[in-house]
Amino acid sequence: MASFGVPLAWVLALALLVVGGVAATLHLLLQREAGTRWLLQQVPGLSVQGWQGALIGDRWRAERLRIEWDGGRAAVELRQLDAGTLHWRWRPGPDAWLGLAIDELRAAEVVVATGPPTPGAVPMPEHISPPVALQLARARVGTLRVDELPA
Numbered sequence: 001m002a003s004f005g006v007p008l009a010w011v012l013a014l015a016l017l018v019v020g021g022v023a024a025t026l027h028l029l030l031q032r033e034a035g036t037r038w039l040l041q042q043v044p045g046l047s048v049q050g051w052q053g054a055l056i057g058d059r060w061r062a063e064r065l066r067i068e069w070d071g072g073r074a075a076v077e078l079r080q081l082d083a084g085t086l087h088w089r090w091r092p093g094p095d096a097w098l099g100l101a102i103d104e105l106r107a108a109e110v111v112v113a114t115g116p117p118t119p120g121a122v123p124m125p126e127h128i129s130p131p132v133a134l135q136l137a138r139a140r141v142g143t144l145r146v147d148e149l150p151a
Contacts, residue, residue, distance in 0.1 A: 030056040045069055059084045074115030080108035080142075089133075096133035108142040 029035030036055045040048050050063025059082070066077040085103035092099030 027056070030054060033057075045072075056088060058086060060086070070115050073113075075111075075113045077111040078107045078109075079111070080106075082106045092133045095129035097131045099133040099135070101135040102137065104138045104140070105136055106140045110141050110144050112144075112146045114147055 029039055031054050033052065033054050036053070037048070037051050039055070040046060040051065045068045047066045047068075048062050048064070050061070052062070053060040061083075062078070062081040064077065064079050065081050066075055068075040083102050083105045087101040089099035089101070091097065
């Protein structure tokens with residue numbers, strides 16, 4: 001009868017080493033401004049200009065942050081974004097994996113493009129559990145523009 005104890009222990013040790021290495025690398029990327037810039041470039045539909053700060057840091061700034069969906073027909077753009085006093089939490093509740101508390105979020109301008117109209121109402125789910133819990137104490141927006149309507 002063959003013994004699987006020693007090879008299984010090596011496989012588990014190697015798996016833990018790989019997972020630990022990936023977690024450590026991701027943590028280092030999130031703590032550094034250059035790593036944060038690189039990670040943000042990997043997010044589909046997200047474009048960022050003039051980024052300052054690290055995702056795991058006290059403050060973020062961006063000249064422009066734009067997220068698009070529906071093939072680019074709908075988008076939200078934040079200009080002169082400044083987020084200060086950030087607090088991250090792991091597993092803040094039963095549904096959320098990650099929590100972020102922001103004391104103050106400021107944007108000189110927020111531009112929303114809702115995209116082309118759709119026939120009929122969009123059905124909404126009864127319950128949505130986002131993986132990130134966001135707590136925002138104060139938000140300041142200089143100008144809000146929706147679908148290029150006059151201010």
